[in-house]
């Protein structure tokens with residue numbers, strides 16, 4: 001038996017919602033899965049040792065946990081469009097795919113809620129893995145062994161410009177540059193903006209997004225890891241972007257733009273060519289399906 005699995009890229013934080021908000025995007029990794037007699041094979045990933053391959057390790061952990069030995073899987077990458085270590089949820093996509101592949105091979109003992117919980121435990125935070133599994137924009141809370149999440153409506157006339165450089169930022173490094181403690185003032189700053197962001201999205205109030213995406217928890221500390229950020233944000237604003245944020249922990253930058261802002265892509269592209277860093281632009285939509293399995 002052969003089937004395909006498609007998992008979306010995700011952008012986390014969206015400014016103030018550090019480790020809490022995430023959004024699935026129309027950029028995908030797609031794999032072909034073949035059922036084999038036993039074991040786990042992941043093809044086409046020769047540069048990375050298998051024990052560091054998140055699809056492999058996720059399937060392996062679940063097979064072990066569920067004492068599954070009967071039927072194995074061969075994972076063949078079909079389209080790999082989510083770039084690695086760019087703040088677009090490539091790790092979460094591999095974890096989500098690994099869980100879904102293992103679940104199917106084991107006869108589907110896991111419900112969606114179990115998959116969300118396992119994915120969050122493996123990733124360490126829910127903001128990428130939950131939208132990768134369920135699609136859309138999602139607010140998630142990880143409490144004890146549970147993940148509680150809720151989907152957020154986003155305006156139909158909003159789309160997302162992703163400025164992706166050729167350099168990577170490791171999430172581990174980008175978390176190390178953050179302080180251990182924050183002032184009450186900074187906490188209130190982020191709480192109020194996260195609340196405003198969720199409400200403004202739901203109400204389609206694009207003019208409020210600039211205020212709602214303000215952040216004092218992570219972005220200013222990470223700016224030094226992303227040369228060109230300030231210039232690109234400034235250019236995006238001059239091209240009528242509604243808000244600019246770091247995508248996840250970077251290195252990708254994201255501008256929220258109106259769908260009819262058709263000149264943004266071309267103008268930004270011209271600008272990016274003048275910058276160091278091999279920047280490219282992709283205009284993406286919100287993916288509202290999350291992980292998909294095709295027969």
Ligand code: HSE
Pocket residue numbers: 012013018019020125127128171174175218248249
């Ligand atoms: N919320 C995470 C962070 C996303 O910003 O560190 C990166 O995976």
